[in-house]
Amino acid sequence: MEKDLTLYRPEAWFRAARGPRYQQLYRHLSAAIAAGELQPETRLPAERELALIAEVSRVTVRKAVSRLVEDGVLEQRRGAGTFVRPPKSKIEQSLSVLLSFTDHMRQRGKTSSSRIMRRGLFLPSPDEMMALGLSPGDRVARVERLRFADDTPLALEWSSLHTDVLPDPEAVETSLYDVLRASGRAPTRAVQRITAVNLTAADAKLLLLPEGAAVLRIDRTAYLPSGRPIEFTRGLYRGDIYDFIAELRVDAT
Numbered sequence: 001m002e003k004d005l006t007l008y009r010p011e012a013w014f015r016a017a018r019g020p021r022y023q024q025l026y027r028h029l030s031a032a033i034a035a036g037e038l039q040p041e042t043r044l045p046a047e048r049e050l051a052l053i054a055e056v057s058r059v060t061v062r063k064a065v066s067r068l069v070e071d072g073v074l075e076q077r078r079g080a081g082t083f084v085r086p087p088k089s090k091i092e093q094s095l096s097v098l099l100s101f102t103d104h105m106r107q108r109g110k111t112s113s114s115r116i117m118r119r120g121l122f123l124p125s126p127d128e129m130m131a132l133g134l135s136p137g138d139r140v141a142r143v144e145r146l147r148f149a150d151d152t153p154l155a156l157e158w159s160s161l162h163t164d165v166l167p168d169p170e171a172v173e174t175s176l177y178d179v180l181r182a183s184g185r186a187p188t189r190a191v192q193r194i195t196a197v198n199l200t201a202a203d204a205k206l207l208l209l210p211e212g213a214a215v216l217r218i219d220r221t222a223y224l225p226s227g228r229p230i231e232f233t234r235g236l237y238r239g240d241i242y243d244f245i246a247e248l249r250v251d252a253t
């Protein structure tokens with residue numbers, strides 16, 4: 001207990017001529033939370049007590065605390081006090097490994113499921129013709145799905161494939177890549193373009209987010225080992241629970 005309180009003492013955070021007290025206190029507490037010195041679920045002393053220990057006014061404490069609440073690292077619980085929030089656990093996907101949604105969720109210990117919104121054979125759009133190298137007379141197989149991880153809607157995916165790799169879109173029950181693997185036509189390489197977009201009202205409703213919420217849009221074109229493009233998928237991924245990690249290396253030249 002003693003140790004906890006020394007963290008708030010002025011010796012721990014205040015330096016003359018280093019800016020306003022509330023900012024110094026804010027930075028100190030923010031760093032202590034990030035470093036794990038203040039663990040998730042730790043309860044901060046009440047405002048009056050904290051002001052006494054830190055030797056500042058209650059207004060100073062309130063300003064520092066409310067900024068930490070805005071940052072999402074502290075949480076005020078009615079009648080219970082102010083607590084360090086547990087970090088949001090995000091689902092991380094490496095950008096350099098070609099995974100299916102199902103595999104990816106399995107790796108994370110989550111159960112994936114999908115709601116199929118539409119699937120069938122259609123006349124290709126100009127974008128699909130370009131991405132998949134189709135001719136105007138060809139048909140394209142489309143599968144449109146809302147994808148869940150443990151019952152949370154995580155993504156909307158519109159997939160378009162060559163009919164000779166997916167002649168029957170009805171065959172896609174859970175995993176598209178499982179169907180492709182079963183016929184020996186799974187992609188081995190993909191190129192993705194990632195953009196931030198704001199959700200339309202209809203898509204927001206499906207993803208249980210407010211209209212206009214920012215999400216990640218990823219367009220993936222996937223190729224067979226021969227270099228032939230077979231899949232074009234446009235996906236909207238909830239940015240609040242999905243993280244894409246890219247590992248970068250210096251070119252060894």
Ligand code: 16G
Nearest residue numbers: 100101102175176177178218220233
């Ligand atoms: C991933 C792919 C998507 C692919 C899907 C197949 C990204 C950005 N996109 O979501 O292109 O169609 O997996 O998943 O990773 P499935 O085999 O579970 O249907």
